[in-house]
Amino acid sequence: MNVAVPIPLIQLLQVLTVALAAPGLTGLIAKVEARLQGRRGPRVLQPYYDLAKLVRKEALAPEGASWFFLAAPLVAVAAYLTIPLLIPVLTTYGLPLGYMGDILGGGFLLSLASFAVAVAALESGSPYAQLGSSRAKTFSAITEPVVLFVVFTVALLTGTDLPYHLAATVRSSAGQVIRPAHLLASAALFMVILHETGRIPVETHTGTSEFGMIEEARSFEHSGPYLALLKWGSELKQFILFTILADVFLVPWGLASTQRLGDVVLAIAALLAKAAAVGCVVAVIDDSFAKLRLFKITEYASAAFLLAVLGVFTLYLGGGS
Amino acid sequence: MSSPGVYDGAANVIAALMLLLEFGMLRQALVRDQVRLYAAQSALISVLAIVIAADRNLPDLYALAALSGTLKVVVVPLLLRRLLRSPSGDETPGVAGSYTMSPASAVLAAIGLAAFGFFSFGSLGIHSPQAPATALAIAGAMVFVAFGLMIVRRDVASQAIGFFSLENAISLASLVVAAGLPLLLETAFLFDLLLAVVVFAMLIRAHRARSESLSTADLTKLRG
Numbered sequence: 143m144n145v146a147v148p149i150p151l152i153q154l155l156q157v158l159t160v161a162l163a164a165p166g167l168t169g170l171i172a173k174v175e176a177r178l179q180g181r182r183g184p185r186v187l188q189p190y191y192d193l194a195k196l197v198r199k200e201a202l203a204p205e206g207a208s209w210f211f212l213a214a215p216l217v218a219v220a221a222y223l224t225i226p227l228l229i230p231v232l233t234t235y236g237l238p239l240g241y242m243g244d245i246l247g248g249g250f251l252l253s254l255a256s257f258a259v260a261v262a263a264l265e266s267g268s269p270y271a272q273l274g275s276s277r278a279k280t281f282s283a284i285t286e287p288v289v290l291f292v293v294f295t296v297a298l299l300t301g302t303d304l305p306y307h308l309a310a311t312v313r314s315s316a317g318q319v320i321r322p323a324h325l326l327a328s329a330a331l332f333m334v335i336l337h338e339t340g341r342i343p344v345e346t347h348t349g350t351s352e353f354g355m356i357e358e359a360r361s362f363e364h365s366g367p368y369l370a371l372l373k374w375g376s377e378l379k380q381f382i383l384f385t386i387l388a389d390v391f392l393v394p395w396g397l398a399s400t401q402r403l404g405d406v407v408l409a410i411a412a413l414l415a416k417a418a419a420v421g422c423v424v425a426v427i428d429d430s431f432a433k434l435r436l437f438k439i440t441e442y443a444s445a446a447f448l449l450a451v452l453g454v455f456t457l458y459l460g461g462g463s
Numbered sequence: 464m465s466s467p468g469v470y471d472g473a474a475n476v477i478a479a480l481m482l483l484l485e486f487g488m489l490r491q492a493l494v495r496d497q498v499r500l501y502a503a504q505s506a507l508i509s510v511l512a513i514v515i516a517a518d519r520n521l522p523d524l525y526a527l528a529a530l531s532g533t534l535k536v537v538v539v540p541l542l543l544r545r546l547l548r549s550p551s552g553d554e555t556p557g558v559a560g561s562y563t564m565s566p567a568s569a570v571l572a573a574i575g576l577a578a579f580g581f582f583s584f585g586s587l588g589i590h591s592p593q594a595p596a597t598a599l600a601i602a603g604a605m606v607f608v609a610f611g612l613m614i615v616r617r618d619v620a621s622q623a624i625g626f627f628s629l630e631n632a633i634s635l636a637s638l639v640v641a642a643g644l645p646l647l648l649e650t651a652f653l654f655d656l657l658l659a660v661v662v663f664a665m666l667i668r669a670h671r672a673r674s675e676s677l678s679t680a681d682l683t684k685l686r687g
Contacts, residue, residue, distance in 0.1 A: 320472035322479040322597070440567040441490070448486055451574055455581050455604075456479060456597050 146401040153239055156231040157223055159410055164381035165189035165374065167421050174425040189377065193370045201366030207265045214262030215364065215371035221255035222378040229305045229382070230389045232409040234313075234397045236306045244303040245293050248386075255375065256282065259360050266363035274359025277436075281356065284443045285334050291450035292334075295327040298457045305386065309394035326453035328391040333446035335383045340376075341428045342442070381417060388416040470518045471595040477511045478598035478635060482577065485608045485628055489573055490566050494547050494620040494677070498540045501624050504631050505535030511635070515642050523646045524638075531634070534653055539627065539660055546667050547620050547677070561618035561678055573611045580607035589640060599639045605632035618677040619670050623663040630656045 147155075169186040176183025185191075203211050227239045228248050243251075260275035293303055299321075300307040312318050319325075336342040340357045361372040389397065396412030398405035434442065484504040491497045509532040516524035562569060584603025590596055609632055613625035634652060637644065670679070 317468050317472050320469055320476060322472070322475045325476060326479065440565075441570075444567040444570040445486075445490075448570055448574055449483070452479060452482065452577070455578065456475065456601070458582070458585065 145403045147403050147406050149237060149401065152233060152398075152401065152406060153227060153237045155406065155410070156226045156233075156237070159413060160226040160231060160378060160381050160385065161223060163414055163417065164377040165193060167381050167384070167417050168377045170418055171421045171425045171428075174422050175429055178425065178429045189373075193374055196365075196370035196373070197367050199366040201368050204266050204268070204363055206267065207363075211262050211265040211363075212368055214258040214265075215368045215375065217258040218255035218375045219371050219378065221251045221258070222375050222382065225251050225382050226385075229386055230309050230394065230397060231385055231413060232398055232406060234306075234310065234394075234399045236304070240306060241304070245296060245305055246303060248305070249289060249293075252379065252382075253282075255379070259372065259375075262364070263360045263362075268363045270359045271362045274356055274362070277356045278360065281337070281439055281443075284440060285337055285446065288330050288334050288443065288446045288450045291447070291454055292327045292331050295323050295450070295453045295457065298454065299323065305390045309390050309397075312391070312394050322456045323453040324391075326449045326456070328387070330446045330450035330453065331387060331391060333442070333449070335387055336424065336427065337439075337442065337446075338383060339380045339424070341424055342431055342433075384417045384420045385413065388420055389413070470514070471597075473514055474511060474595055474639075475597045475601070477507055477514065478601040478639075481507050481631065481635060482601050482605050482608065485605050485612070485632075486570065486573060488621075488624055488628060489569060489608065489612045489615070495544070497620060497624050498543050498547075501543075501628055501631075502536050502540040504628060505539075506532065508631055508634055508638070509536070512638060515638060519642060521642060523649075524642065527646060527649050530650065531653055534656070535627075535631070539656070542660060542664065543620075543623065546664055561616045561621065563615050563617060569611075569615045572615070573608050576607040576611045577604035580604040595639070599636060602632050602636035602639060605629075605635065617679045619667050619679060620677050622679065623667065626659060626663065627656065630659065 166186060166189070169184065169189045172188070173183045173186050201212075225248050227237070228243045228251075230236075230240075256278060260279055263271035263275035266272075296305075296308045297303045299318075300311050312324065333342075357376060361369055364372055388394075393416060396409060396416070398409040481504050484500050484507070487500045488497050488504075491500060509528040512524045512528035512531070516522065516528065564572070580603040581600045585596065585600040588596075589599060606629060609625050609629040612628070613622050616622070616625070630652075637649070637652065670682075671677075
């Protein structure tokens with residue numbers, strides 16, 4: 143296991159790990175949720191079967207929809223697959239393409255994907271798809287300030303806004319972990335992730351009730367391989383957000399610090415374990431809180447905003463010391 | 464940025480949690496939950512006293528932690544719940560409708576107040592060997608949020624709890640600035656709190672006897 147893995151291969155492995163593990167994570171969360179509700183639940187591998195089934199189906203587009211309706215899922219997945227290049231997925235050291243963009247760059251890619259899907263939903267002319275994309279855009283504007291304040295915290299802590307640097311800072315000493323700014327920003331980010339992955343506060347993730355539907359409604363008119371891409375895209379987004387939470391903020395340990403094959407394999411295993419652990423916590427939260435009415439979402443966002451703002455406050459006065 | 468050290472970090476985190484609980488009281492719709500949050504906040508200040516006692520070798524603070532824990536975590540919340548219980552049923556009534564503004568705007572306004580308190584206390588530049596400056600600034604923010612709580616909610620329960628948590632904020636500030644204060648002075652603060660509890664108890668009783676509700680909205684009228 144002492145063979146050195148070439149750097150480009152590690153970079154490719156970052157993308158492949160995220161791409162292949164993402165549907166499994168969704169399956170695991172569904173399984174844990176079902177168990178907590180006393181049901182047997184679907185197989186953990188069910189999302190893979192769903193994707194395989196959809197790929198074999200015929201693709202249809204509504205009359206009058208332009209080429210962008212079919213291009214949007216491709217744009218979204220391409221954006222999602224670029225993000226793992228920018229964040230620490232497997233290594234503690236920055237890979238060559240890792241400095242193409244900072245945290246804001248990753249945020250822009252996430253927004254670009256969501257924008258493409260929203261435009262495709264408008265193209266379809268279906269009221270539900272349009273409602274979903276309109277809601278998604280409105281609520282992401284509400285959670286945007288929270289994300290910005292989390293980025294400010296990172297910037298004040300490390301002097302940069304590169305995810306690799308924050309992970310290294312957190313690893314450096316126990317005093318960095320227990321710093322209020324770090325804990326508050328992590329909690330705020332976690333709340334945003336719960337919202338962004340459609341868990342809390344209003345959506346039902348299985349998405350069969352139109353009233354609480356945000357993300358799921360947007361893909362109503364897509365079918366076949368394009369629907370498969372959209373589903374895979376939302377699974378990728380979930381896995382990427384969990385990776386950012388675990389590898390940058392909460393537990394940036396277990397990443398490979400060398401190019402040795404053993405370290406890289408260990409890092410992949412650690413990443414899967416961390417994502418599964420976050421997934422289990424999310425499943426418990428999803429099952430134990432009642433969904434709110436749609437317009438209560440501002441209260442949820444204001445709570446997350448409070449955490450993020452307090453995090454930035456405590457950094458003044460000598461950096462929380 | 465250099466790390467603040469584990470002791471400072473722990474003290475700051477406890478102070479930040481207390482501030483968050485203050486915001487929780489601001490948002491909470493049920494009196495029962497507000498009282499629970501107050502008890503949790505008081506428990507945290509006892510924990511902070513123990514942390515400071517252990518780290519700075521001040522055995523007096525253990526006694527203070529025990530005394531304030533018994534009073535503020537057990538006795539005051541029990542008394543409050545008894546006082547606020549409705550005369551007919553045993554369930555405490557809700558005070559959800561007592562907001563003067565929407566909960567989200569109330570939180571945003573309170574963030575503004577907290578910022579004012581935080582930075583005005585921070586700019587005093589008080590440094591004590593006992594505890595970190597951030598915790599003092601957070602205590603300042605808590606004072607303002609507690610005042611905010613008393614302003615935006617129009618019910619006797621929130622008014623009382625806002626006042627008691629104001630006392631928690633002041634205890635936090637005194638722990639931070641002068642942890643080595645003689646035990647006698649610290650217990651004097653606690654007896655101030657007891658006095659406030661008695662006064663509020665009488666006010667709540669009188670209000671309940673007059674208007675059969677927890678809302679203070681009808682007190683704005685000149686004649687009952």
